[in-house]
Amino acid sequence: MRALLPFLITLPIALAGQTTFAPIGAKWTYKQGQAFSPDTNVAMIEVIGDTLVAGRSCRKLVLSTGWFTCHEFLPILTMSGDSLLYWNDGTGEFHMLFNWAGDIGSSWSTPITQSTTFADTLDWTVTDTAHVVIDGYWLKSYEVQVMSRGWTLFSPSTGTIIERLGGLGAPFTWVFGACDAETFIELRCYEDPEITWLNPLVPQCVLSTGIPETPLSVVLDVRPTFVEPNRSVRIAARDAQVAVLDLSGRVILERAVYGSMEIMFDTRGMYFVRSTTADGQVAQQRIVVR
Numbered sequence: 001m002r003a004l005l006p007f008l009i010t011l012p013i014a015l016a017g018q019t020t021f022a023p024i025g026a027k028w029t030y031k032q033g034q035a036f037s038p039d040t041n042v043a044m045i046e047v048i049g050d051t052l053v054a055g056r057s058c059r060k061l062v063l064s065t066g067w068f069t070c071h072e073f074l075p076i077l078t079m080s081g082d083s084l085l086y087w088n089d090g091t092g093e094f095h096m097l098f099n100w101a102g103d104i105g106s107s108w109s110t111p112i113t114q115s116t117t118f119a120d121t122l123d124w125t126v127t128d129t130a131h132v133v134i135d136g137y138w139l140k141s142y143e144v145q146v147m148s149r150g151w152t153l154f155s156p157s158t159g160t161i162i163e164r165l166g167g168l169g170a171p172f173t174w175v176f177g178a179c180d181a182e183t184f185i186e187l188r189c190y191e192d193p194e195i196t197w198l199n200p201l202v203p204q205c206v207l208s209t210g211i212p213e214t215p216l217s218v219v220l221d222v223r224p225t226f227v228e229p230n231r232s233v234r235i236a237a238r239d240a241q242v243a244v245l246d247l248s249g250r251v252i253l254e255r256a257v258y259g260s261m262e263i264m265f266d267t268r269g270m271y272f273v274r275s276t277t278a279d280g281q282v283a284q285q286r287i288v289v290r
Helices: none
Strands: 027-034 040-053 056-065 076-080 083-088 093-099 107-114 118-134 137-148 159-162 182-191 196-198 220-223 232-246 251-264 269-277 282-289
Antiparallel strands (some): 137 159, 182 196, 232 269
């Protein structure tokens, strides 16, 4: 897979045995934050097995840690072709949550409820498609916009959604807009029997202090941070070791920089530039190639 020009990196790619949803044993760990408060927490969701609902074989999920005051937890998910469906207790039906075969411009609607009290409809639109490689597996990646019709329930999954991992900012769920309790801040890690992913922005899966997303310009300056493929990105660093990572956390370039350097990406996606100075200052900047 070519991720950076002029550097070519070859990886062994596992193409068989993939599923379009997570297998039994999959775990998502999210960082949670209390609105208007420094308190933080972690939420873990696990796939514990299969269950039969309305005649369909479904994956059963449990919340092993975390709080869901504002968020609706979806315990029953199933696949129908390339469509991920969820069981809605409020309507007593399955509804499409996500279309893994969507092309750019594809759209669909999802009727949703929360605690059988609030109802809304989410309108999804795919704005870009790509693939990422995690532990040797090709996984589909989508950029989506999600709009609430009733301005009551909102999907925090707007942005990047990756096969198995789901949304990087929140799980497959929605949040009551008027709630000011805990919210999902980021996906810290994902693991299943086949692949493991650790967010490059955090040092470990458990709750801890991550790397600053907005660095001091005297340590690291990356411009532009939104760029088209094959366009130059300038990285300025103050006598630092600079590493470029892809979304899976794989280092695709590392070198000492004593001033500035320019790079070009030929593959759309999200990348991270991390600099480490001799005195231990670490800064990180995100690049989106669109």
